[in-house]
Amino acid sequence: MAAPASGPEAGTPVPATTPATTGSGDLGAPLYIAWQVTNECNLACLHCIEESGPGKAFPDELSDEQVFSFLEQAMDLEIPYLSFSGGEPMVHPRFFDMVAFVCARNGQLKIETNGHYLGPENCARLKSLGVKAVQVSLDGATRETFNRMRVRGDFDRAVEGVRNLRAAGVPIEINYSPTRFNAHEIGAAVDLAAELGADSFYTGRTMYTGNAVKTWHRLAPTEAQYGEYFEVLHRKTEEYRGRMRVHFHEMGLLEELRYRLHHPAALLIVLPNGLVKLINALPFVCGDLRRQSLGEIWGRFQSAWADPRVAKFVEDLAEDPRKTATLHQWVYL
């Protein structure tokens, strides 16, 4: 009755997939849009892949008119799931208007935030608007590691924000980026997330791009650390089964990109200025919402993935993994 999007036929079994594993070729629109609403941020994290920070908003970020035109197109195309990230999405002056717009059209919306603007009043607004979940980055189980990673950040304030979400009844997700100085806290961090009432916990490998290029010597976990890291996560997955979902990606970037070349996900990454990327971990841009409709961009998405420059970049990564340092030098397909 149900099958992967690439080959639906009556009577086949029912494999569940995720947006990341759903073939996009036969779909009339994306299943998921991840929108970085602004590059502005109150923090300046050591590992930030977007190099966000105070005063780092792009000069050409979408205007209010362009923002709401884009959201209207997304809702008209019945895109079931969107996320707002950044930068810090909650510093965008129209943040709550954008949330209200999507939720009023029954879009399922996730907010990805550093948790520093989650006072009781904002959490109550998010609850009343009906967001699907709020994901908070908590890269440490202690004040020391969190504050070291999240420059200008405050562990206590982020944790308080999560507690406020819980009190307001907003579903909570926790995100954790591993480094050589916080990887050992992963078990305690998963426990903390559960204690705070999180529904899900997400982590993977930290990417060599953005701010991490400058700080890699202080950040990069060793392979031995990653080995222990994922071992703990396997245990925690079992420990919390049925109470909190623990999601983690052990796969290295190269393996993932090689898979994506043949199985592009039904996902668009939208940058603050309306450029649309194939995937965050590649520099390739397949559209511009300031000049093209969302439908037109989706129409080009498959052929853009097939561009030989994409495959070449991925294979070059095998020779030189540090090519990810150039992800912000966009290549227009």
Next chain:
Amino acid sequence: MKLARYVKFREEKFGGVLFETRSEKVFTLNPTASAVVREIQAGAAERDIPSLLKARFRDDSGAIEREAAAFIAELRQKGLVED
């Protein structure tokens, strides 16, 4: 019966997709399954859906009726619908 709170449905040329956004799982549906979901969204009673589809698809063999009933059971088992 209705789709569960975190489940979204979209029609596609091949049928449709159900997206459970909490677990982020996607289920790709053939035309019969999509027709079942459309009936659910239209407010049809669960017990009436198989016969409605049998009539709509003019299927005298009973195959679609059985397929629809099995799919409804599967939706329940996976928590994709609620009362």
